[in-house]
Amino acid sequence: MQNKSRPVGALLTVFLVATAFVVGFSFPGNHFQSTSDSLWTPLWSQVVGSSARGSTIDASSLKPVELYAEVLSRLQDEYIEDINDDRAQEMTYAAIRSMLHQLNDPYTRFMSPKEFKDFNSDNQGHFAGIGATLTMTEIPALAAKAGDGTSPPIICPVCGNVLSDTKHYRVAIVDTIANSPAQKAGLQSNDFILSVDSKITDGLTISEATDLIRGVEGTEVTLMIARKGIEKPIEVKITRARIEIPAVEWKMLDNNIGYIHLKQFNEKTVEQMKLALGEFNTKNVDGVLLDLRNDPGGLLSECVKVSGMFLPEDKKIIVSTKSRSGKSSPVEREPGDRPIYTKPLVVLVNKGSASASEILSGALKDYGRAQIVGESTFGKALVQTVIRVGDPASPAAMAVTTAHYYTPNGHDVGKIGLPPDIEVKLDEGVLKISESDNQAKEALRILKEKIAGK
Numbered sequence: 001m002q003n004k005s006r007p008v009g010a011l012l013t014v015f016l017v018a019t020a021f022v023v024g025f026s027f028p029g030n031h032f033q034s035t036s037d038s039l040w041t042p043l044w045s046q047v048v049g050s051s052a053r054g055s056t057i058d059a060s061s062l063k064p065v066e067l068y069a070e071v072l073s074r075l076q077d078e079y080i081e082d083i084n085d086d087r088a089q090e091m092t093y094a095a096i097r098s099m100l101h102q103l104n105d106p107y108t109r110f111m112s113p114k115e116f117k118d119f120n121s122d123n124q125g126h127f128a129g130i131g132a133t134l135t136m137t138e139i140p141a142l143a144a145k146a147g148d149g150t151s152p153p154i155i156c157p158v159c160g161n162v163l164s165d166t167k168h169y170r171v172a173i174v175d176t177i178a179n180s181p182a183q184k185a186g187l188q189s190n191d192f193i194l195s196v197d198s199k200i201t202d203g204l205t206i207s208e209a210t211d212l213i214r215g216v217e218g219t220e221v222t223l224m225i226a227r228k229g230i231e232k233p234i235e236v237k238i239t240r241a242r243i244e245i246p247a248v249e250w251k252m253l254d255n256n257i258g259y260i261h262l263k264q265f266n267e268k269t270v271e272q273m274k275l276a277l278g279e280f281n282t283k284n285v286d287g288v289l290l291d292l293r294n295d296p297g298g299l300l301s302e303c304v305k306v307s308g309m310f311l312p313e314d315k316k317i318i319v320s321t322k323s324r325s326g327k328s329s330p331v332e333r334e335p336g337d338r339p340i341y342t343k344p345l346v347v348l349v350n351k352g353s354a355s356a357s358e359i360l361s362g363a364l365k366d367y368g369r370a371q372i373v374g375e376s377t378f379g380k381a382l383v384q385t386v387i388r389v390g391d392p393a394s395p396a397a398m399a400v401t402t403a404h405y406y407t408p409n410g411h412d413v414g415k416i417g418l419p420p421d422i423e424v425k426l427d428e429g430v431l432k433i434s435e436s437d438n439q440a441k442e443a444l445r446i447l448k449e450k451i452a453g454k
Helices: 007-019 059-078 085-101 113-124 206-213 269-282 300-310 356-366 438-451
Strands: 023-027 034-036 109-111 126-129 132-139 168-176 192-196 220-226 234-239 241-244 248-253 257-262 287-291 317-323 328-332 345-349 371-374 382-389 396-406
Touching: 059 085, 085 109, 085 396, 109 113, 109 206, 113 206, 113 396, 132 206, 192 206, 206 220, 248 269, 257 269, 257 438, 269 300, 287 438, 300 317, 300 328, 300 356, 317 356, 345 356, 345 438, 356 371, 371 438
Parallel strands: 257 287, 287 345, 345 371
Antiparallel strands: 023 382, 109 396, 126 241, 132 168, 168 192, 192 220, 220 234, 248 257, 317 328, 317 396, 382 396
């Protein structure tokens, strides 16, 4: 067979891939994540800003791109089946995902145009799905040694790499939204999602797993769930519905105390926090219990604004970031931003408190504004930059880890998470956190002492 070539197509591919890295914008962490948590440009309103960056491209840096373009072109010419544009695009997506997998970072991920659109919908506070917050939880990888009878190595279904000698992550549930299909179906915090409609989730990113779970309102999805204490996986069938994500819930408790459950930092968070604190000020509450448990984070700009609602005006630095160059960059509250609530405050955190919620609790702790009660937080101290790639009319995107963040006193949350001032582990058997569980009861006891001036 005569070999054919596509020099124009190859050069075009090289040009598009290279220029895709020139312009990007940032966001604070995730939900899958948003990690939710770009501190370069406060962005929590989804994508409120963009920043242009120069890119140095020389001949050597283009060699991998040229190789990919050559392989794709040869396949399109020689493969036994036709590789049309749609299939070539899916192959390109798979190649990018495999490339990012080599970084061994579960938070650096690729989003197809549809996934990027869903990502934006999350930050706007609504989507169609089951109503569960997901995360990536590290689990021990199985190592195979020749002849010793151990389990075979774990193979990534996307790239085919053996995962035995690397960190291995599995998609897990952080929490379910009140009255959502996930909650009604009995899904619980720390459940592992093994498969979605028979597709194994090992090796998938949060974005990929989320894309499988979401769908048309009214359709059914089947999850295979692994749960601690249950020997065999559980099959759960759930009907998808339109999910409105509550950013903040609040109410009055006994003893003239206000309770705020801040669930995530999306575009609605600042507005709803202002309503909650305004109501508490009107009622002249004596103290507030701020519950950040299982808050996966979200938009950094919203987090910075919420921090300013509690901190004195002279406490300007909310968090700092450090890139691989070692350069430290402070993220400050907006000029003229004044506190809304100044009375006693106690904050609840747990292992599900991540990203932007760690930034908020870290600032409140370091400045002595509030006591932190509960368990050490998740430890997602990563700054991520969202880079649009592809067609500007329907862009794909990459969420790329670009820096670590530190609390005002220089604490690296990524090492061990943010330790509480007072550690209280949740009682065994308590599956749903509320203001009546043992952690909240202890926090309320401390808050009453602060109110009493002790």
